[in-house]
Amino acid sequence: MMEFGSFDEKTAQEKTEPEPLAGLTQREAAERLEKYGRNRLPEPPMAGPLRIFLRQFLSPFIYILMIAAIVSFMLGENPSGIFILAVLILNAVIGMIQEYSAQRSAAALRNMVKGVTHVIRDGIGLSIDVEELVPGDLVILSSGDRVPADVRLVSSHNLAIDESMLTGESLAVSKNAGAEVEEDALLSERVNQGFASSIITHGRAQAIVTATGTSTEIGKIATHVTQERTSEPPLMIRIKNFTYQVSAGISVAIFILIIIMLLKGSYSIEAIILMTIGLAVSVIPEGLPVALTVALAIGMERMAKCSVIIRKLIAVEALGSCTFICSDKTGTLTVNELTIRRIVLPDGHVIQVSGEGVAPGGEIHGDTELRHLRELCVAGVLANESHLNYAKGEWISDGDIVDIAFLVLAKKLGMSITELRRQQTQLELIPYEPENAYCGSVNFDGDTKWLYAKGSPEKMLEMCDQMETVHGPVDIERHLIEEQFESLARQGYRVIALAKREVVENHHHKMEQMSFLGMVAMIDPVRKEAYDAIRRCRLAGIEVAMITGDHPSTAKSIAVELGLCKEHERVVTGTMIRQAMTKDPEAADDLIRPARVFARIEPQQKEQIVDSFMRQNHFVAVTGDGVNDAPAMRRANTGIAMGKRGTDVAKETADLIITDDNFASIVAGIEQGRVVYNNIRKVVALLVATGFSALLLFFMTVIAGLPMPMIAVQLLWLNLIANGLQDVALAFEPKEGNELVCKPRSPDEPVFDKRLVEDILVSGIVMGGLAFLLYYLALQSGESITMARNQTLMLMVLFGNIRALSSRSETRSIFSLPLRDNWFLTFAVPIALLVHVSAMYTPWISDVLQIQPISWEQSVQLVLMALILLVVEETHKWYQRRRARF
Incomplete structure (x- = not known):
């Protein structure tokens, strides 16, 4: 080119x-x-639905379950095989829908x-x-x-x-x-x-x-x-690692169990195979994909109520994992509408102006009746090509945003723009030219022709030999005005100066011997809600940086106002990044690491900033509304687009959209994202603990030389009853209230962290140990194998119910969590128990499952044994809370 x-x-x-x-x-x-x-x-490269569907089967969990399904059909265990395949297909369909919907990111x-x-x-x-x-x-x-x-x-x-x-x-x-x-x-x-x-x-x-x-x-x-996003969402990374860990652990455990059974010599090959299939299905948390999707879908619905629309389901949790937000300035932290905040008159009068945007709300603090103040406003309205009208309940502007700011000021002063323009007929317009740095208008008020001009203070000073004061025009004091201008510029204001003179000659363009009217200081104001949002981000352990294409002084002024940086801290510019990148990435990292304000940044440099923070082990969210934000949004772990001001490109590239353009909504989204991840941990805690307890039960039984404590179909039934509803119900848990006072999770933090492993071991050992004790004592007391298995299965169902209720919080007591906060779980627990009891009394089901009704005395004994789990878990939580205080 x-x-x-x-x-x-x-x-x-x-x-x-x-x-x-x-x-x-x-x-x-x-x-x-x-x-x-x-x-x-x-x-954009497009993968077909079939290819995406087949990709969903690339997982160690899936490999194990597919082998289990094939072996089930080979042995004639068709119900088991169909059950396993149904879970696999459902998981693949859900994954395909999620991935296929993400392929339209470049359509806009x-x-x-x-x-x-x-x-x-x-x-x-x-x-x-x-x-x-x-x-x-x-x-x-x-x-x-x-x-x-x-x-x-x-x-x-x-x-x-x-x-x-x-x-x-x-x-x-x-x-x-x-x-x-x-x-x-x-x-x-x-x-x-x-x-x-x-x-x-x-x-x-x-x-x-x-x-x-x-x-x-x-x-x-x-x-x-x-291009494909280079970074994976944190949840996918954690779940992938979790999958490999659990798959490896289960495979090793079952292999060891098979070896022990073969060495014992008292188990047939077919019995070993059926046990392996049943145990694999019971121990593998195949319900996790469904519960995961439900948790994300619930989070998506809750976020929508907070004005956060999720485009990609996995982004629900990703937002809660972010440790760093790179925010665009214009239209995100600011309103993207120039507002006059200060008027400095030549004689030293300073008028403060409040309000923001094109709506003329706000107040003027100062003497609004000053003659030269109103003359300044007249000049701003007449040397102006824009329009401001009120229609359909809102103020609508058309034209240059600098011109619009003067029209809004006139409205705040109570002046009628239409009447003013009618009274002073425009004879000639002097358009703005970059080389001139000013614009002007010649108007006739019925008696006199006036030339009004506005432009850069430097240019206006060259044209003026007088300045307006309360007492009328006096000789101009250039050094005073220059000091005022420099002070405003240092504060990040965009400064416009205005002047006028009477036209007595025929040459209207004679821009000299004018009278200086004063200066206005404009700024793209900060959104009111941004202050608290940034404070809450910091409380949650999340750093915020502002990235903009604006001038460094403007960027720093906004950043200082928001509390993103101190006055003495450096603003990093695009030029500085370019120079650092010519050396090496480490030099760029050293430059970028401490910075929280970036100015004069180009799209590629925004990507480089994101890359740098990601190299520093941050999970980065990027907000924006323009095309210039799209590459960085794509590059980051999470892309956030503004819904009102955002371009189609930004919205299509983003993982989620803030519909009200409110930075504070991001904080609400972060909170819900953390709730989602906590709920996923609760599901994992339930599924893995119950699976581990079943595995432990079989190990102890085989080592003791006893018959298998449950047959394959009972293991499948236990997996359905103990986990089928409860794991999904845990995904509906509301926030606990402390989500935003905790620091973000480390990107390297596994699902199986120390706390979760400890919790699973404690509950799993109690459940597996007590179940083995019951099975052993039942056989020792002369009960048949069928009745011993029947009681053991019933106890495991009760354990599953208590474990589900206890999993609602990792540290809080079960008695401090109102049941009304999660009606789904409140009904799921008794329904699961009722289904199992009903199966005992339903002939054809009880025959298949080889179960039967138990006496009231036995029921009481089983309930008391199950309550031991509750006592142990409550004691463990109390110990965790006590340990956290010291």
Whole structure:
């Protein structure tokens, strides 16, 4: 593609041979279309549903269960085989749906460059499909157009382009075809170029297409977005590790058990195989995928009530795992609307202005009747091309955001914009030109012609020899005004100065001998809710950094106000990162590690920042609303898009969307994400503990030389009754209230941490030990094997119920957790028990399961034995709470 940014205007025109103003010939355009391809963005790689479905079977759990299913069918145990296959297929379908829905992340990017554009070919103006544009085409651009490709301006008039979607800069960028820029200039500094998909806010231009399709800046972003995400969600990492650990443990344990049974010589091969199948199904937590999906789905529903929409189910928990949030400034931490906060009059009067956005709410603190204050406001309204109207219950603005800020100020002062413009007829408009750095308007009030101007303070001072005061115009004190300006600039304000003079000559553009009216300090105000949200993030152990394309002084001012950094701390700029990256990643890490404010950052650099924090072992969430945020959002562990202001690209790339653009909603999402993970741990604690107890029971039985304590079909039934409803019910547990006072989990923290392993061992040993004791005593007392197994199965069902209730919290007592907080579990426990008791009295079921009713005396004994588990677990929790205090 062509590089024009560093060429001067004449050289750029010469590049459109043979005739610059005639554009390309149709023949040349066709040849270039063949060479460079169509002006469109890449299609994302798509995997078909079948391929995604088959991928779901790549898991050690699945391998073991598939072998168990095959062996079951070979031995004629069809119910067992069908049961196992049903679980496998359900798990695969759920996984396929989740993964297939994530493949549309680049669709909005392709839509952004579709449409019609105006070009000159063979000296004739034409309207063509945007996809037919080629490098070298001469395009005509005007206000309201979307720039169709990357271009080098050939001529421009009063041109400004909104590039916030690419650069993060909240203000439209004034463009100048005659400007020269360095070859390695930042995007925000390339004032002689335009970029695909940015919006022309006002003015017109002719430009040469320099890049199309994937070679454009947005095309480079699209290429990044369509690539596979390099980072896995933390839950997937933990579950994967958990799967391998449990699979290996179960395989080794069952292998050892088989060896012992073979050495004993009292068990037939068929009995050993059936026991292995039943035990594998009972011990393997195959219910985890379903419970996991339910937990995530419940979390997704709860997050939706907090204005957080989840696009990818696994992102529910990922948000709760993040240790670092990289937040966009414009539109995320701020409202993305310039607001006048301070008015500084030449005689030293300072007027404070409150409120934010285009709504004229707020107060003016100061003498609002000052004559020169109102004259300043008149100048801001008349040297103005924008409009502000109230319709359908809201304020609607149209035009440049600087102009709109002056209209809002007029409303706050109680001035009628319509009446003011009617009283002072506009005779001539002096449009804003970048090289002039001001705009103006000549108006007639019925008696006198007035020239009003506004622009940069430096330019306005050059034009003025007087300044307005309470006592009228006096000689200007430049040093005083310069000090005021420098003070405002250091505080991160965008400063606009205003001036006026009476027009007595015919030359309206004579910009001299004017009277300085004062300066206004504007800022894109911080969202009110952002302060508390950042405080709560820190309370939860989550660091927050602000990444923006704005000027460093503006970024630092906002960051200090939010408490993200101190006055003495450094702002890291894109230039600094570029220089560090030329050395090595470690130098970049050293630069980025302590920083919490990043300014003048380009999209690729935002990715580099995310990569750096991820190398530092952080799980990173990236928020944003523009195209410039998309690559970093894709790169990060979790991408968060703003719903109201977010572009389609940002929303499609994100894992979740904040519908109210409220940074505080992220905190609510983090809390729910942590609730989801805690509930998943509760499910794991239930499933693994009951499975471990069954494994321990069989080990002790085989070592003692006793018959198997349960047959294969009883193990399958126990797995269904003890865990089938209760594990899913635990996914409905509400928050415990301490989620946001705990530090984030380490990315390397396994599901089986010390606390969970200890809990599983304690409960598993108690359940397995007591079940073996019951089975042994029953046989010793002369009970038949069938009755001994019947009582053992009943005890294991009771254990499952108590274990489910106890698993509601890892540390809190079961008696401190109201049953009404989880009605699903409250009903699931007695229903599971009722189903098992009913099976005892249902002939055909009892025959298959080889169970029968038990006496009341036996029932009481079993309940008392089951309550031992409750006593042990309550004692263990008390010990954990006591240990945590010391």
